[in-house]
Amino acid sequence: MLCGIALVASAQQVTVTSQSRLLNGVEGPAYYPQLNSTATQLLFASGDSYGLKMYDFADNVVTRISDEQGAGIDACFNAQGDVYYVTQKVNANNLVYRTGMRYSVATAKSEVVLEAQHGYVRPELGTADNGFRGAKKSYAPAKGLGTSVYVQGSTLYITTNGVTKSYSPVASYAGYLWPSLSPDGKKVAFFAAGKGIVVTDLAGNVLSMPGKYEMPCWYDNHYLVAQNAKDDGHQFTSSQIMLVKADGSFATNLTSATSMAMQPTSAAGKIVYTTIDGLLYQMTININE
Numbered sequence: 553m554l555c556g557i558a559l560v561a562s563a564q565q566v567t568v569t570s571q572s573r574l575l576n577g578v579e580g581p582a583y584y585p586q587l588n589s590t591a592t593q594l595l596f597a598s599g600d601s602y603g604l605k606m607y608d609f610a611d612n613v614v615t616r617i618s619d620e621q622g623a624g625i626d627a628c629f630n631a632q633g634d635v636y637y638v639t640q641k642v643n644a645n646n647l648v649y650r651t652g653m654r655y656s657v658a659t660a661k662s663e664v665v666l667e668a669q670h671g672y673v674r675p676e677l678g679t680a681d682n683g684f685r686g687a688k689k690s691y692a693p694a695k696g697l698g699t700s701v702y703v704q705g706s707t708l709y710i711t712t713n714g715v716t717k718s719y720s721p722v723a724s725y726a727g728y729l730w731p732s733l734s735p736d737g738k739k740v741a742f743f744a745a746g747k748g749i750v751v752t753d754l755a756g757n758v759l760s761m762p763g764k765y766e767m768p769c770w771y772d773n774h775y776l777v778a779q780n781a782k783d784d785g786h787q788f789t790s791s792q793i794m795l796v797k798a799d800g801s802f803a804t805n806l807t808s809a810t811s812m813a814m815q816p817t818s819a820a821g822k823i824v825y826t827t828i829d830g831l832l833y834q835m836t837i838n839i840n841e
Contacts, residue, residue: 565840566795566804574824574832575607579614581830584815588629589735591820593657595635596832597624604637606657617655618662628675630682631698633657636675638684641668652684652691666691676702678711679737685709699737699754703728710740712754719756722747730766734773739798741768741776749778751798760800769818774798775839777816777823780805788812793825795837806835 604623620639627637635655650673652666671687678697726745748764765778781791
């Protein structure tokens, strides 16, 4: 994982130009990092309860957003830079109830936008704003989400021009995960269990299947960053960060298999990931084609 090492495949060359540890000695284990669109702020899950914190790169300040159980797992920024996250509580009958929350960065306050319900509650990512899809009730801001995407089971839902359509572009009995829109809002990437990354257009047509990697996120409109993890059925045996071209024509590792690097996020030319021990790193790369 040394900076400046060129990773070569075919006619393309990718160079790791910088790499450094984040919040070293400041925070304990941190997981599920998520950058905002300008890569100036970072969400991450912290502590045994996976509470939600936010790091500001410019101010070098960590803000505690929520200590609620699981708040940091599905947290994400919207187009305006505010934070959507889900909290969960177990009632007296051992039923899990999830609540959709929105945190305003400007006021440093959270509000409930989707009341607690039994069953799933997941963020719906949009080009104009975010919302929540729930098992019984959902939430979208009055102005709408723009082009948006979410998954449920083995179904991909894409909303364009106010119309939501469902697609099942590849068979995957174990379901789809981690959907996201490309920065220009024209393509969708998600993970299909047993198949790997799938890239589609906004009509659900498969454009490519770049490889059996997990947790894909867009580096730019043409490349994805993803996790390549192996296990023995009980625990991870290796995990590394990959750079994958969205058309499936190219892939290279950005970290070694022994780095145990995972859960990447990317925006504005910056890549952030964590390790199996919860150590956060940031990286920049250069792509020569």
